[in-house]
Amino acid sequence: MNSITLLGFAAAVLTTASFLPQAIKTIRTKDTSGISLFMYSLFAMGTLLWFLFGxxxxxxxxxxxxxxxxxxxxxxLVYKIKYK
Amino acid sequence: MNSITLLGFAAAVLTTASFLPQAIKTIRTKDTSGISLFMYSLFAMGTLLWFLFGxxxxxxxxxxxxxxxxxxxxxxLVYKIKYK
Known part of the structure; x- marks a missing residue:
């Protein structure tokens, strides 16, 4: 694996893993007032399209x-809709 | 542009644009209690690595x-640090 591939791999791990602490925080606190419904609607649709692209x-x-x-x-997104 | 490229393009536009409504909401309300500092730290580092990869x-x-x-x-991230 060359260094550019390694860089891409590290980038993918970071951006993917970053949503785990947010999901855990949201599940634990149910505090979704500061979270944008519009963001998570667009983002979930976007990741679905990325998945289909892959x-x-x-x-x-x-x-x-x-x-x-x-x-x-x-x-x-489900927590945002349920506890807004 | 073939349909797979178009799919990837739509995916990229959605996941990129999705952070705009969150940024606007956060700037307007300064309500960051439900936002994960850990998420945005990892995510900002990840997008920086993606940028370098590109x-x-x-x-x-x-x-x-x-x-x-x-x-x-x-x-x-800056708002989360400033108004936590």
Missing amino acids: LFSNNMPVMIANAVTLIFAAII | LFSNNMPVMIANAVTLIFAAII
């Missing part, structure tokens, strides 16, 4: 990263 | 999308 272009890393991100984003 | 691999769309996302994420 699927149709046979790009497994894009599929996996976005499937994981979509799960976290969907949890936050 | 730079070193001569991938202009990745560079532009992540530069824009990084600006929005940095605004939210």
Whole structure:
């Protein structure tokens, strides 16, 4: 793996993993007043399209990263709708 | 542009643009209690690495999308630190 690939891999891990602490915080506190419904609606739709893009272009890393991100984003979105 | 490229383009626009309504909401309300500091720290670092990945691999769309996302994420992060 060259250093540019490694950089991309680190970037993907960080942006994907970042939604986990937000999901945990939202589940624990149910405090969603400062969270934007519009952001999570657009973002969940976007990660779904990224997942489909990965699927149709046979790009497994894009599929996996976005499937994981979509799960976290969907949890936050559901909590935002339920506890707004 | 084929349909898979178009799908990726739509995905990139959605995930990038999604942070704008969150940034606007955070600037307007200064309500950051429900926002995860850990999320935005990891996410800002991740988008910076994505930007560098785009730079070193001569991938202009990745560079532009992540530069824009990084600006929005940095605004939210600064507000979270300032108004926690």
